[in-house]
Amino acid sequence: MIRYGKDQRVAVTLTINGRPYRRWVEPRMLLSDFIRDEVGLTGTHVGCEHGVCGACTVLIDGEPARSCLRLAVDVEPQNVTTIEGLxxxxxxxxxxxxxxxxxxxxxxxxxxxxxxxxxxxxxxxxxxxxxxxxxxxxxxxxxxxxxxxxxxxxxxxxxxxxx
Ligand code: FES
Ligand code: FES
The missing domain is CATH 1.10.150.120 ([2Fe-2S]-binding domain)
Known part of the structure; x- marks a missing residue:
């Protein structure tokens, strides 16, 4: 469930490498930015930021996905695995x-x-x-x-x- 704060940020809880991370973020925040900037897992790299280079690939429920093409709020119920988890x-x-x-x-x-x-x-x-x-x-x-x-x-x- 999406909860908006006063500054239009939303409360998001993402499960990354088996651990829940709860943050208030802008609805447009990319999963790649959440992983790197909010959680500090910098093993996921960002190159093109539009789905071409594959550098930002993580696993979402075990399947590879470009984290620069997904919004953080969009993957809330799923399990994300980064290279640190692997x-x-x-x-x-x-x-x-x-x-x-x-x-x-x-x-x-x-x-x-x-x-x-x-x-x-x-x-x-x-x-x-x-x-x-x-x-x-x-x-x-x-x-x-x-x-x-x-x-x-x-x-x-x-x-x-x-x-
Ligand atoms: S950063 Fe290039 S595909 Fe995501
Ligand atoms: S881009 Fe340098 S090892 Fe692949």
Missing amino acids: AKEPGYERVRRAFSQNHALQCGFCTAGIVASVWSRLENYEGLQVDWDELLSGHLCRCTGYVGIQNAIRDLQGEEREQ
Whole structure:
């Protein structure tokens, strides 16, 4: 339920990485700004701010979403997971290792968003055919040329098959 204050801010409670955060915000506040500026979770990066680069990707109820295209008030009943939340998951270490060993990042600006998308596919579509190139097409990386990222994904898929 939306409650307006005197200055037209609204009370919002978002569940991020399993913790509730209640704030008074402008109704137009983006989810990406809520995550970074209100909660201080700066692992989510903001690049283009209009849905193109994928840097701001987080998980909303387990599915990847551009946090620069969602209003904070809009996701109130849902669960948001950022890279800080993923880093506490038991399966995160193998993703981190695959990215590290394959030099799948340089400046790292795009990495949190890519990891969120890859994570979602590995968790939610295990054993199913995934078009990884299509997935990566939603993420702009200016540094790596994508080869390292593709190799990291290949390693992760190989691990999955061996399990
Ligand atoms: S900052 Fe959201 S897609 Fe670029
Ligand atoms: S590692 Fe720099 S933008 Fe991807």
